[in-house]
Amino acid sequence: MGHSLGEYAALVASGVMPFAHALEATAARGQEMTRVSVADPGWMAAVIGPYEKVARILNEADGYVVAANLNSHNQTVIGGASEAVRAAIERFNRSGLKAVRIPVSHAFHTQIVASAARPLRQVLDRLSFSSPQIPVIANVSGELYPSDPEQVKDYLERQIASPVQWAKGLETLYSLGVRVFMEVGPKKVLKGFVDNVLNGRPGLVSLFTNHPDFGEIAMFNQAICGLYAAGYAPVEVPRDVLLRTSRQSLLPLLALRPMLLRAQLSNQRLPSDRPMSRERPARRRPHLSLRRLRPSILPRNLWYPFSPPTPSPRWPRRWRRRSSPLPSTHSPQPGLTILTKFHSDLS
Numbered sequence: 001m002g003h004s005l006g007e008y009a010a011l012v013a014s015g016v017m018p019f020a021h022a023l024e025a026t027a028a029r030g031q032e033m034t035r036v037s038v039a040d041p042g043w044m045a046a047v048i049g050p051y052e053k054v055a056r057i058l059n060e061a062d063g064y065v066v067a068a069n070l071n072s073h074n075q076t077v078i079g080g081a082s083e084a085v086r087a088a089i090e091r092f093n094r095s096g097l098k099a100v101r102i103p104v105s106h107a108f109h110t111q112i113v114a115s116a117a118r119p120l121r122q123v124l125d126r127l128s129f130s131s132p133q134i135p136v137i138a139n140v141s142g143e144l145y146p147s148d149p150e151q152v153k154d155y156l157e158r159q160i161a162s163p164v165q166w167a168k169g170l171e172t173l174y175s176l177g178v179r180v181f182m183e184v185g186p187k188k189v190l191k192g193f194v195d196n197v198l199n200g201r202p203g204l205v206s207l208f209t210n211h212p213d214f215g216e217i218a219m220f221n222q223a224i225c226g227l228y229a230a231g232y233a234p235v236e237v238p239r240d241v242l243l244r245t246s247r248q249s250l251l252p253l254l255a256l257r258p259m260l261l262r263a264q265l266s267n268q269r270l271p272s273d274r275p276m277s278r279e280r281p282a283r284r285r286p287h288l289s290l291r292r293l294r295p296s297i298l299p300r301n302l303w304y305p306f307s308p309p310t311p312s313p314r315w316p317r318r319w320r321r322r323s324s325p326l327p328s329t330h331s332p333q334p335g336l337t338i339l340t341k342f343h344s345d346l347s
């Protein structure tokens with residue numbers, strides 16, 4: 001599942017189109033949008049507040065202004081004619097909702113940029129499309145993409161001038177049994193949408209993989225640990241599979257290779273109140289957990305103690321000797337969703 005322009009990344013990961021063709025399609029998409037020449041390119045604004053109240057105010061607004069991104073139950077991006085959006089921002093602020101204009105060149109996902117859809121379709125028709133090997137949610141409908149490649153092109157053509165049904169897509173994934181959501185991209189905006197839309201649902205786990213405050217490698221490794229703690233076992237890809245399978249279809253498997261695991265998780269907590277010896281007084285055994293590393297990264301149900309895969313001289317000898325090994329049976333859980341969004345795509 002990808003947000004707006006990130007939907008192309010999701011289609012590449014699902015095997016719908018090769019990476020090179022996706023680059024060509026996204027370049028054409030951006031080029032055709034910049035070529036849209038109208039007297040009023042429109043405005044866009046982010047509104048923080050319940051969607052029901054946002055929809056009511058939009059219905060009462062004068063001029064052309066619509067919901068362009070239905071991101072969550074508490075955030076909506078609106079777009080439309082400049083004067084209509086400006087008046088809507090003032091009305092939202094008077095109603096107690098926070099509305100801020102987004103600095104973009106055009107009002108994306110509205111009828112203002114609808115003229116770019118047909119030239120984009122001409123580019124898509126000469127590119128290679130296949131049926132999805134992994135189910136993908138469409139922004140246009142909030143439902144699964146059809147298996148027919150021609151219908152996939154239809155959805156991408158309509159996506160330019162249609163609202164992004166992100167909240168509905170998250171509901172669809174949860175109804176299909178998905179419980180673990182991982183954001184692949186900068187910061188954690190999409191993770192926040194997941195937490196808002198699916199708040200309080202049983203079994204929900206949301207992770208993010210990259211944040212400038214924590215560092216790329218550290219965040220990616222901790223996200224992998226979070227997946228392992230949620231029940232996803234590493235996958236060894238046989239050599240014959242690597243040779244006969246396209247690279248983009250192997251992305252979900254390569255993300256869980258054991259070489260990426262920098263910590264070995266244990267399902268048993270080490271005892272902390274047992275004396276080490278008669279000579280030494282009783283004290284708590286050294287304990288390292290994901291919570292101790294960074295409390296805000298993983299949900300509470302993913303705070304697991306772990307030990308390094310190989311003993312290190314920096315760790316106490318008594319702990320290295322008595323560390324619990326990883327159980328041999330670790331059943332993977334179904335339902336992993338990768339969320340993608342391009343940082344430069346503000347809409």
